[in-house]
Amino acid sequence: MVRSLTMICRSTVLFGRRASKKTTILLLLSVVFFFVCTATEAYGQKKYSQRFATSRQIRLKLMNRTGTVTVEGWDRQEVYLVAYMEAPAAQIAPQVIDGVIYVNIVKDNQGRGDVGNVNFTIRVPYSSEVDIETRIGNLNVSSVDGSLVRAHISSEGSITLTNIGATMVSAENVMGDIFYDGDIRPTGSYRFSSMRGFINIRIPFTASVKLMATAPSTRQIELGPFSGAAVLGDGRRVVGKIGDGSATLIVTNHNGSIAFIRR
Numbered sequence: 001m002v003r004s005l006t007m008i009c010r011s012t013v014l015f016g017r018r019a020s021k022k023t024t025i026l027l028l029l030s031v032v033f034f035f036v037c038t039a040t041e042a043y044g045q046k047k048y049s050q051r052f053a054t055s056r057q058i059r060l061k062l063m064n065r066t067g068t069v070t071v072e073g074w075d076r077q078e079v080y081l082v083a084y085m086e087a088p089a090a091q092i093a094p095q096v097i098d099g100v101i102y103v104n105i106v107k108d109n110q111g112r113g114d115v116g117n118v119n120f121t122i123r124v125p126y127s128s129e130v131d132i133e134t135r136i137g138n139l140n141v142s143s144v145d146g147s148l149v150r151a152h153i154s155s156e157g158s159i160t161l162t163n164i165g166a167t168m169v170s171a172e173n174v175m176g177d178i179f180y181d182g183d184i185r186p187t188g189s190y191r192f193s194s195m196r197g198f199i200n201i202r203i204p205f206t207a208s209v210k211l212m213a214t215a216p217s218t219r220q221i222e223l224g225p226f227s228g229a230a231v232l233g234d235g236r237r238v239v240g241k242i243g244d245g246s247a248t249l250i251v252t253n254h255n256g257s258i259a260f261i262r263r
Helices: 002-043
Strands: 045-053 059-063 069-074 078-086 095-097 100-104 118-125 129-136 139-144 148-156 159-164 168-172 178-182 189-194 198-203 209-214 231-233 237-242 247-253 257-262
Touching: 059 118, 069 129, 078 100, 129 139, 139 148, 148 159, 159 168, 168 178, 178 189, 189 198, 198 247, 247 257
Parallel strands: 059 100, 059 129, 069 118, 069 139, 129 148, 139 159, 148 168, 159 178, 168 189, 178 198, 189 247, 198 257, 209 247
Antiparallel strands: 045 078, 078 118, 095 100, 209 237, 231 237
16 A cells, blocks of 8 residues: 555656656747747848839839849839848838839938848839949849939949940949940940949940040950950050940949950
8 A cells, every 4th residue: 555655656746747847848949939930020031012003114213221132124014123121121112203213211211220131123114214222232234225224332232234225324333343234325325433343344346436444553454346446545544436436435443454345
């Protein structure tokens, strides 16, 4: 009888320990789950998307603070904007005024010192005008043949413009590469400028331009398809007229190289 009671007591104690151990494990799992959810909320990305019904000729004007902006042309009469916002998430309040879509992260978050990166992917009609700007981050534009393509980085980041048919193109950064692959339209204006990086311009061999290329510090200017043209230079600067010179092509790289490539 005494032995039976002793076994029962031992079983009760053992069961209590097991129950206590299970409770402790459940509590620990709950705490871990809470912190995982909190971390996801704090460090995860939030997605914003919006569609704009437009005509085929629309102008997109976007000003970002930090992050990558990618704009691609497509055969639809609408603009589809997707933004991925890193914590702390920025406010986004696009406006459409007189055929222009304005997206201004700087203005929408004025007074907020801490805003995470905002990475944009935007689809626009092929014939759109694109004017994008950021402080830090890469800018990419492809398959657009509206009258204007402008990409400006006030600090650091690379610019890539491919399959461009605009008559006015401007790309400028402080530190980073610039790559252009597109047409040179008659009477068009094409300007590329960087303080440090590689500038590679891929244009048709038959392009007719008034050319001015300047690389004052490195003197690294590769004329490529223009090497046989009537151009003059002293190493720091090359100027000349190719064809009838109907378009203007000005390239400046203060501490980097310039290369022209046949398209």
